[in-house]
Amino acid sequence: MQILKDEVKKSIRKAALSEFKKHGYLKASIRQIADAAGITPGNIYRYFKSKDDLFDELIQPIQEQLAEVLRVTKQEVDSTLCTELSDHLLILRRIDASLMLLFKESSTELTILLNLSEGSRFASAKQDVITLVNQIITEVFTEEIAPSGVLSPKEQLAASMIATTMIESISLILRDHEDGDTIKMLVDELLYLYCTGISEKIKLLKA
Known part of the structure; x- marks a missing residue:
């Protein structure tokens, strides 16, 4: 009996991951999940109290x-x-490597977390990454081009724009591709272009 219950729960989880990846948290349907799992919606509630509960179990780890x-x-x-430009750019690459490792271990879950969790309690996950990258880039700019220790409003906006577009671009790559080698190649190329661009911008501002 326990084996049967475990198999049913496994089927629900598999169907739910597919549904959340296809439609996102907000538009995902318990009925569609049940149909895909070959059970009734009522049976899902024997294992999970709500759509929130099911989403949490899949995405929280x-x-x-x-x-x-x-x-x-x-x-x-x-x-x-972190005192040199190279130190900060190395950290950006470590974030890249960490995201790739998480993707390798849980590709569907990471894609859902960064792209499809609006309306859930995990909706701020992507913004948390953007905030950290913004902090890194802001520190790079401050260290390299602001002897006073204060960036101009224009440079603050530039740092925010770079951080946002960088993480949004990585999120789109995760959304649109499933092959791990392709994703790593695209993200590595993206990081190279951003890091090169940041270095060149700093050179121009210091000239």
């Missing part, structure tokens, strides 16, 4: 892993170890 990546990275950014 990857959200916790991402939160830990951000926590460790922020500690490194805040430390005195």
Whole structure:
């Protein structure tokens, strides 16, 4: 009997991941999940109290892993170890590598977390990554081009724009591709272009 229950729950989880990836949290339907799992909607509620409960079980583990990546990275950014442009750009590449590792382990869950969690309690996950990257880029600009320690409003906006577009671009790559090698190639190329662009911008501003 327990084996049967485990198999039913496994079928629900598999169907739910597919539904959330296809329609996102807000538009996902318990009825569609039940149909895909070959059970009635009522049976889902024997295992999960609500759509929230089901979504949480699927997405919370990857959200916790991402939160830990951000926590460790922020500690490194805040430390005195980051004093050169190369230090900060290396951290951006570590964020890239961490996202790729999470994708390798839980590709569907990470894609849903970053692109399709609007309306859930995980809706701020992408913004949390953007905020950290913005902090890194802001510190790079401040260290390199603001002797006073204060960036101009224009440079603050530039740092915010770079951080937002960088993470949005990575999120789109995760959304539109499933092959891990292709994703790594595209994200590595994206990071290279951004890091090169940041370096060139700093050279121009310091000239």
